[in-house]
Amino acid sequence: MIVCVCKSVSDRTIRASIAEGMDSFDELQFELGVATCCGKCEESVRDVMSQSGVCASRCGVTHAHPVAVPAVQPLMFYERKAA
Numbered sequence: 001m002i003v004c005v006c007k008s009v010s011d012r013t014i015r016a017s018i019a020e021g022m023d024s025f026d027e028l029q030f031e032l033g034v035a036t037c038c039g040k041c042e043e044s045v046r047d048v049m050s051q052s053g054v055c056a057s058r059c060g061v062t063h064a065h066p067v068a069v070p071a072v073q074p075l076m077f078y079e080r081k082a083a
């Protein structure tokens with residue numbers, strides 16, 4: 001399926017580029033030209049990146065990869081420092 005109509009870039013091309021080591025939106029944009037013309041394909045490109053397992057922090061998609069938040073232990077009264 002064509003993801004970027006302006007540059008005729010398919011999802012297969014994007015996946016192949018990711019498999020070859022491109023792991024950021026900026027790299028895909030630079031190498032393939034996606035989202036450099038009208039820009040309407042940016043979200044679709046980021047979706048393909050997310051589906052390909054590219055880290056959310058690199059692709060800008062934050063909903064696809066839940067981040068484990070360490071549990072914060074409340075300080076006990078004797079661990080608090082006086083201000």
Ligand code: FES
Nearest residue numbers: 004005006038041
């Ligand atoms: S559809 Fe990708 S830049 Fe226009």
